[in-house]
Structure formats: C-alpha cells, structure tokens
Amino acid sequence: MIEYIKGGVAELSPATAVIDCNGLGYLVNISLNTYSAIQNKSSCKLYIYEAIREDAYILYGFADKQEREIFLQLISVSGIGGNTARMILSALSPSELINVIGSENANLLKTVKGIGLKTAQRIIVELKDKIKLAGAAGDLSALPVAGTTVHEEVVSALTMLGFASAPSQKVVAAILKADPGISVEQVIKLALKRL
Numbered sequence: 001m002i003e004y005i006k007g008g009v010a011e012l013s014p015a016t017a018v019i020d021c022n023g024l025g026y027l028v029n030i031s032l033n034t035y036s037a038i039q040n041k042s043s044c045k046l047y048i049y050e051a052i053r054e055d056a057y058i059l060y061g062f063a064d065k066q067e068r069e070i071f072l073q074l075i076s077v078s079g080i081g082g083n084t085a086r087m088i089l090s091a092l093s094p095s096e097l098i099n100v101i102g103s104e105n106a107n108l109l110k111t112v113k114g115i116g117l118k119t120a121q122r123i124i125v126e127l128k129d130k131i132k133l134a135g136a137a138g139d140l141s142a143l144p145v146a147g148t149t150v151h152e153e154v155v156s157a158l159t160m161l162g163f164a165s166a167p168s169q170k171v172v173a174a175i176l177k178a179d180p181g182i183s184v185e186q187v188i189k190l191a192l193k194r195l
Contacts, residue, residue, distance in 0.1 A: 006045040014157030028061035032090035036185045037063035051082050067094045077126045091192045111193045154187045
C-alpha cells in the first residue's frame with residue numbers, strides 16, 4: 001500500500017496532479033480542495049488511496065489525512081465510488097461535509113452531481129455516527145491560476161469530472177459575468193451546483 005507520494009508537481013489541473021518522484025510521474029486524481037492546497041507549490045505531499053480493480057489502477061490523492069479519511073468513509077457507503085466521493089469533496093470542503101452530515105442536511109448534499117435524495121439520506125444515515133463532529137480547520141483559500149484563464153481552467157476541470165463541454169461553458173460564462181473576480185475554486189463549486 002502507498003501511504004503518501006512526495007515530490008515535485010509536474011502537472012496540475014483541478015481534477016488531477018502528476019507528482020514527479022525521482023523521475024517517475026504518478027497521475028493522481030484529486031479533489032478541488034486538494035487542488036487549492038497545492039496549486040501554487042512546486043512540490044507537495046499527497047496522502048494516497050489506491051483503487052485497484054480488474055481493469056484499472058487508480059490513485060486518489062489528498063492534501064491532508066482528514067480529507068482522505070472522509071473519502072474512505074464516503075466510499076464505504078453503498079453506491080458511492082471513488083469518482084462520486086471525489087465529486088462530493090470537490091463541492092464541499094471536509095469541514096462543510098462534516099457539518100452537512102452532522103446536521104442531516106440531505107438537501108445540501110443532493111446539490112452535488114450524481115447524488116439524489118435517497119443517496120444523500122443513505123450517506124447521512126451510514127456516516128453520522130462514524131464521522132466525529134469536531135470543529136474542522138478553516139476552508140482552504142483559493143488562489144488565481146497562472147498561465148490560463150479562469151474560464152478555460154474551470155471548463156477543463158468540469159470536463160475531466162464528466163460534464164459535457166457546452167453546458168459547462170455556458171454555466172461558467174454566466175458565473176464569471178456575474179462576478180468577474182471570482183477564484184477558480186469558487187467558480188467550480190458554483191458550477192457543480194448548477195449543472
């Protein structure tokens with residue numbers, strides 16, 4: 001089992017990171033929260049979850065152990081896979097998710113793409129006792145992305161998360177028209193709620 005990967009950030013997008021460890025590049029699927037934590041760093045340490053299937057070997061990376069623990073709790077729920085758990089952690093920070101589960105707010109949880117009311121209720125029922133409702137650390141701050149426009153970065157991230165390009169472009173354009181100074185992370189969170 002891989003506990004963590006530490007190395008240089010060779011490539012980074014809101015959905016994936018390539019971490020260079022002595023010339024070997026690991027493609028790691030990340031959440032938007034992890035993206036925000038490592039986006040302006042030349043090197044990082046990601047805590048890893050390995051999903052080993054018959055047809056794929058997928059790495060999921062997290063900036064801290066708390067986010068990885070919540071991811072593991074999410075995938076333990078029937079019907080929640082790695083990509084859905086990553087989508088949930090991209091729409092809500094770990095502390096927000098803990099609060100949503102603690103307050104049994106199924107309506108907020110079902111705003112995440114792919115989560116219906118029954119799935120949201122199942123997540124709450126199965127995880128309410130497992131997740132400690134301790135006060136979590138503050139939200140990760142979002143920083144602007146260098147070298148590309150916010151619009152391009154967000155549409156690229158949404159496409160990697162499985163959304164069609166045309167509707168993503170329309171939603172992102174509307175969000176940026178309303179608030180041109182908004183960060184990439186905030187645009188993605190708003191877009192996830194609208195798509």
